[in-house]
Amino acid sequence: MPAIQTTDLTKQYGSTVAVAGLDLAVDAGTVFGFLGPNGAGKTTTMRMLTGLVRPTRGRAEVAGVETTDRDRLRPRIGYLPEEPPLYDHATAYEQLDYAAGLRDLDPEAARERADDLLSRLDLPPEDAGSRIADYSKGMRQKVAYVQATLHDPDVLFLDEPTSGLDPRAARTLRELIAERADSGTTVFLSTHILPVVEAVADDVGILYDGDLVAEGSPADLQQRAETGEARSLEDAFLELTTDDAHAEASTRHSAEAPTDG
């Protein structure tokens, strides 16, 4: 059974269709790279998949739970949003202890796990004991990542997880993502940094104007780009996210769709 499955998932804000009838299946234990230009609908999709926003139409199941059932969904998922919720007046340790408490985790085991992750991400205990208000963007991001994974979720949603990280920390984070997937977590990763996707994603979906215009392995998408020779995922992305390519994909989908009778 897929870890994430959506059927006709749609969100409309007034006359703006942010996400248009998304049908998606993501296998358990894989990393899914979710790409798209600014305003394509990625954050809105993630907010629906994490139960924060109600779909206008359609449905989604994550870790076997309807996303509208927030109480059952919460313990199964972790979400690192673009602007992570951290209390500036708290230290990283206070923040993470608080997050562990909200999730009913054993305090000592949670602290041990947090220390291990923080040390891998090069945030030493002396920094973890100082106020988040004094942190750099990258330090905040490290704490937010630890907060999102402290409870060992089945499905992890990451929005620009390497944002603000220095190259060493960004590499560590890529390794942590790959390790999580190896241990069975499904990772839904949205980022504009395509080399990160190339490094860790098993499959990629490209969203354009609320529509999924392409899906496949990074290598598939590179080959699908028209000129044939070895190309980068960036080339494929640029080629697939234009109005013309979108119109062509829509025509192809409606030709492929089964007709009644």
Ligand SMILES: Nc1ncnc2c1ncn2[C@@H]1O[C@H](COP(=O)(O)OP(=O)(O)OP(=O)(O)O)[C@@H](O)[C@H]1O
């Ligand atoms: N709360 C809201 N109210 C009205 N419109 C919204 C709201 N949230 C998103 N939108 C609109 O929905 C569309 C998709 O936005 P969304 O933030 O999901 O895109 P995105 O792919 O995450 O973009 P980015 O890469 O810039 O973060 C945009 O047109 C945006 O203006």
